Amino acid sequence: LNWINIHYKRNADGVLTLLDKSEFFKKVYRHRPSAIISLDNEYFSIEAMKRINKFYDHGSVPKPAKHYYNRFVRDFRQWHEEYFDYMHYTIPMRTAVPGGYFFPAQYVGQHGVYDALRHLMAQDPEKKHLVSDHTISLSNRHFAGDIDASIQKARRAFREKHSIGEYDTVIFVSPGNEKNEVQFSFESTRRGVEEFLLK
Known part of the structure; x- marks a missing residue:
């Protein structure tokens, strides 16, 4: 029992139970996706892939590519290839496990999110003072509300500039x-x- 991340496991088990009841994984199989990408939560992602694999193991449909997006790749072993084909990670810690094995992965960094936030806040007259050459100042407490307000301002400005109605x-x-x-x-x-x- 890992007391450090047991709360993640508990939350994930509840979500997995709801997904099982709604036959979510069966629906994914029936839609024949060409790729599946799982984000963050390693425990949930592995359990979800186990459930999805059951349908492909007993069916005639070829398995889609299975990608995983998370912070680290450092502890992925050979047996993780049963669940994921490829890993995209944001923290550049890449180490070989015993035997010199490296899980197939690519460092993607965090610049996309940074650039998007920087552009959004620089366009907002009330928040552009929070953007400098190499930093963005964000509030821990009000981050979601601040970003949503900036998105709505950018949305309104774009619609007004191009004469697009609110409900178009x-x-x-x-x-x-x-x-x-x-x-x-x-x-x-x-x-x-x-x-x-x-x-």
């Missing part, structure tokens, strides 16, 4: 930054927008 649907598309990427992604984007509008 806006779809953002990022097809790539090269001609080949745009051509490759255009058909998928067109199909996705069409399905979204028709449902």
Whole structure:
């Protein structure tokens, strides 16, 4: 029994029970995803993959790629490959386990979130003083509310600038930054927008 993280296990068990009752993992299998990505909570992620694997082990559908996004990769062993094909980690601590084994993984860092917050707060007149060349000052207590307020301001400003009504649907598309990427992604984007509008 690990008393340090037992509360994570308890919470995850409750969520897993609810997912089992709603046949969530069976629904995932039936939708035939090409990839599954699990975020954070290692215990929950492994238990979820065990449940998903049962359907693929006894079915004719090929298993999708299974990715895991978390802070560390340092303690992943060979047997974790049963649950995950690839790991994306944010803290650059990469060590070999006995035998020199390295779990297949890629360091992704945390710059994406930093850049998004920096841009959002720099656009907000009330919060731009909190952004400097190399830092962003955030409140531990009011972080969620502050960010949500900045998002709503950016949303309103964008809609006003482009004369988009409050209840009009806006779809953002990022097809790539090269001609080949745009051509490759255009058909998928067109199909996705069409399905979204028709449902």
